[in-house]
Amino acid sequence: MQRLFLCLWQLRLNLTSLPCFAMLGLCVWTASANAEWTVREIAAHDEYVYMIDFSASGKRMVSAAGDNQVLVWDVATEKPVHALPHDSAVYAAVIHPHEKLLATGSGEGHARLWNLETGEQVFHQQAHDDAIYCLAFSTDGKRLATVGGDAEKGDTDLRIWQVEDDACRVISTQPGHQRPAYGVLFLSNGQLVTSGGDGKLRWHDAEGKFQQAISVHDSDVYRCAVTQDGKWFATTSQDKSIRLWSRSDSPDAGNLIEKDRQTLKDPMYAVAFHPTKQQLASVGDDGRLRLWNTADGQLILLHQQKLSREALYAVAFSPDGSQLVAAGTDGKIYQADVSQ
Template sequence: MPQEQGPLICPGHSRPVAGIEFSRETEDGVFLISACHDKTAMIRSGETGDWIGTLEGHKGAVWGAALNPPATHAVTCSADFSAKVWDALTGDELYTLQHKHVVRCAGWAPDSTRFVTGGKEKHLRLFELGEAAPADPLLLQGHTACVKVCHFIGDRQTLLSAGEDKTMRLWDLRTGSTQREIEFSGSVNSVELTADGRIMTVAAGTEVSFWDLTSWQCLKRFSLGVIAANGYGVNSASLHPNRKAFVAGGGNFWVYQHDFETGEELACNKGHHGPVYGVRFTPDGKAYASAGDDGTIRFWNFAPPEDGAAADATAAAAAPES
């Protein structure tokens, strides 16, 4: 087999990278935002990985970061019991929003007029973004443990959240009530939505599952226990835009490619020197990024193996390193 090209390594962070997210395609391109325990978030080109800017100001680890749809604003979430709103074009800090415990995640409404935060408070805070600093957020209560994921679904009135209580909740923001609850076998560590908002990819416990967001039926579920060999679970998963493959990463330092239809392992990428906390495909599907405990972000080219090549790729990945 030909020698595979190694990943593009993006240094810059000095502590574990807790998560990564690509922006949507914008007039200025695609951007990648990373959250890191070195108290910063970084914005990079989503095409080249080139550094664009660093958001500095938190006094504790940054656990989550999210760009709004046009990538003009960002929210960062920190162990210093605060979330910060930033001008993503200039890097200026706009607002600091105090919480009562560690903030782990944030999500923007499609129209960028509101955003939500979640974390160890066990509930969600919904902020309206206007000319003045957001105040008096709506509290959404129901979770019994740390909230690790929050996303708007479809419009500005529907929200999902999930976390360490192994439960996903769907909220109607007009009433502040829960519309639906889904139970998982382990902590929900990552949720990704397809660009068209039709499919949800969930990494929970040792499983990756895929859900139809119209019927809320589970389409596929795969156990990836090999990733969780040392107890970290599957930390993150991402579905390719053509829905033929997905990637996943977790506690055993490697990043895996799988066939979407069968769950068969297609390839295994080695290189990280610690657990992998985030994996995401680029919007065009030509590459994916991974990040983790070693403080690096790595861009991997994605080329689906030809028919019959999956077994060869799996065998090569299982071979001991020289």
């Protein structure tokens, strides 16, 4: 049974003066001026947390970590309802849009499906020769995409799986990046976008066929996020920058136009768009959490002190935008109701 250690803070913020505060592991805030909010700290994992995902309803949250397990959380009670064991570090976990399944990918290249309600493993297969760093369900839940790889051994392929009840089968394998692939996402039209160690985004059509590669950074691209309407993209990189891109209405694959670039002092690992506001959250190697205004690229909020011992790897908004969650090297999760 996971032991939860809850620490509560009541803070009053005036974002116009950009105040800052320090915590360990994860932080959640509201972006309204003079807002009062409570942060809850949860001791969740014994190792690094690599990914966090919310269910579409916001009732469940999952955390994937280096302690060889995925925790399924009841958001209302802030308690884990399942601890799902793996044979190695788990780098990726994503909940099916219909909330019936959970997909996970781990360091030995295994893909698994779990019954989200019962915690039962319903599918397990060696999917890649090397680590799976990211996976994603299509918006209709009928397909699953997996990516990963190793700089020496290769296998950076994109694999697309047909999800059938409680099983999967590979329907397409496409050559991937020249270095490991760290991110993958589906667009609402069925297209796929992957990000990789070669500094590029790669576009694939709804059948998985490669369309176009676009150079977006000078070094590894760790994560790519997209707004719900598919018009804005954000990327993070080893080159210490966060870049914001707009996508034209042209029928061609990419057509990205760089709208803003923020160059920082450390590598940036993950970004998340607010579901309804023009805001972008970012985390990186400096262990700090930042909130940006995507309309003008300006920084809204910065935590001056580290929230984690070394780095923050994961950040996510809840589906209704009421929570923002980030986690990293200390294995802790912090979350709060920021709906006011």
